[in-house]
Amino acid sequence: MTEPPVLLRDRLRAALPTALKARDRATASTLRATLAAIENAEAVDAGSARAGAIEASAVGIGVAEAARRELSEADVAAIVRAEIAEQERAAEVYDGAGHAEKAAELRAAAATLAAFLA
Numbered sequence: 001m002t003e004p005p006v007l008l009r010d011r012l013r014a015a016l017p018t019a020l021k022a023r024d025r026a027t028a029s030t031l032r033a034t035l036a037a038i039e040n041a042e043a044v045d046a047g048s049a050r051a052g053a054i055e056a057s058a059v060g061i062g063v064a065e066a067a068r069r070e071l072s073e074a075d076v077a078a079i080v081r082a083e084i085a086e087q088e089r090a091a092e093v094y095d096g097a098g099h100a101e102k103a104a105e106l107r108a109a110a111a112t113l114a115a116f117l118a
Contacts, residue, residue, distance in 0.1 A: 008076045009038055011116055030109040034083050041079055042068040080117060084110045 006014075012031055019027040044066040071079075087110035094103035 007073060008080065008116060009035070012038075012080075015116075026105060026109060027112055030087075030112050034080060034113060037083055038071065038076055038079050041075070042071055044068060077117060080113055084113045084117075087113070 012035055016028060016031045016035070019031060087106045091103040091106035091110070094100075094106065
């Protein structure tokens with residue numbers, strides 16, 4: 001019986017402790033930022049919540065909680081691609097400003113993320 005494929009988010013999460021144990025700060029930072037971007041995309045839009053009178057408020061455990069959005073695997077992959085594109089754009093800016101070392105770091109971060117999409 002074949003095992004279901006491991007989700008992209010799970011692979012990113014699993015790589016984080018490995019990077020931390022290896023003391024690979026650049027990879028750990030890249031993974032943390034990408035996981036944060038995924039979690040931010042799941043957040044519920046706060047614009048729909050309105051404050052009202054206390055006496056009109058719902059009462060009980062959990063009534064103020066809202067379910068997070070569920071992202072598909074394609075949504076998560078799109079977020080990772082967007083993070084890669086952002087890293088590459090920033091690297092170009094650093095190259096143009098004469099900061100080749102920082103540009104190389106950003107390109108390495110983009111390559112790290114690209115490896116998860118392969």
